[in-house]
Amino acid sequence: MYSHFRKTLPLAVAAALLFSAALVHAHEAHVHGVGKLDVALDGQTLSLHLDSPLVNLVGFEHAANSAKDKQAVQAMTNTLRNAGAVFVTSPSAECKLNGVKLESAALDPALLGEAAAAKPAAQADHDGHADLDADFTFRCAHPERLQKIEVRLFDAFKGFNSIDVQLVTGKRQGAAKLTPAANSITVP
Numbered sequence: 001m002y003s004h005f006r007k008t009l010p011l012a013v014a015a016a017l018l019f020s021a022a023l024v025h026a027h028e029a030h031v032h033g034v035g036k037l038d039v040a041l042d043g044q045t046l047s048l049h050l051d052s053p054l055v056n057l058v059g060f061e062h063a064a065n066s067a068k069d070k071q072a073v074q075a076m077t078n079t080l081r082n083a084g085a086v087f088v089t090s091p092s093a094e095c096k097l098n099g100v101k102l103e104s105a106a107l108d109p110a111l112l113g114e115a116a117a118a119k120p121a122a123q124a125d126h127d128g129h130a131d132l133d134a135d136f137t138f139r140c141a142h143p144e145r146l147q148k149i150e151v152r153l154f155d156a157f158k159g160f161n162s163i164d165v166q167l168v169t170g171k172r173q174g175a176a177k178l179t180p181a182a183n184s185i186t187v188p
């Protein structure tokens with residue numbers, strides 16, 4: 001709903017915050033159960049960046065050593081690469097998934113469906129925590145008809161209690177906190 005959004009910052013400032021967030025995300029403290037989702041609509045391109053503690057998605061934050069661990073990562077990969085079922089957009093906007101990129105310092109890129117990294121993946125943080133960074137890109141034939149994005153991460157994964165959303169469009173910007181009971185972003 002419209003009222004979920006607080007008018008916050010001028011567009012340029014919000015854009016700058018998104019940009020700096022992308023640069024420093026790996027070094028911010030993370031809170032288990034809480035995810036961050038940056039959403040940007042630029043012309044026909046809808047971009048979503050999810051930054052989440054890995055534990056929210058697979059239940060652990062170490063390398064996938066056992067067959068069970070690998071199975072959990074594979075299941076996560078399959079779910080997130082089918083992003084049209086995770087981020088459900090207004091049908092009349094005709095948004096089609098264009099690309100998915102998954103990255104975690106703790107996980108082998110191949111397990112995430114990515115081409116092998118040129119250099120070995122960095123180890124998990126010294127404190128034993130690790131994040132998942134995921135980029136999703138959609139192309140919307142009618143972006144002006146995009147009114148809502150339902151975020152089904154809460155259904156797909158047990159580990160999310162809340163997701164902090166920052167949204168920027170050509171017209172407006174805002175912030176919202178999603179929960180299992182209120183899982184939709186209203187696009188202003």
Ligand SMILES: [Zn+2]
Binds near residue numbers: 030053054055061
């Ligand atoms: Zn952690």
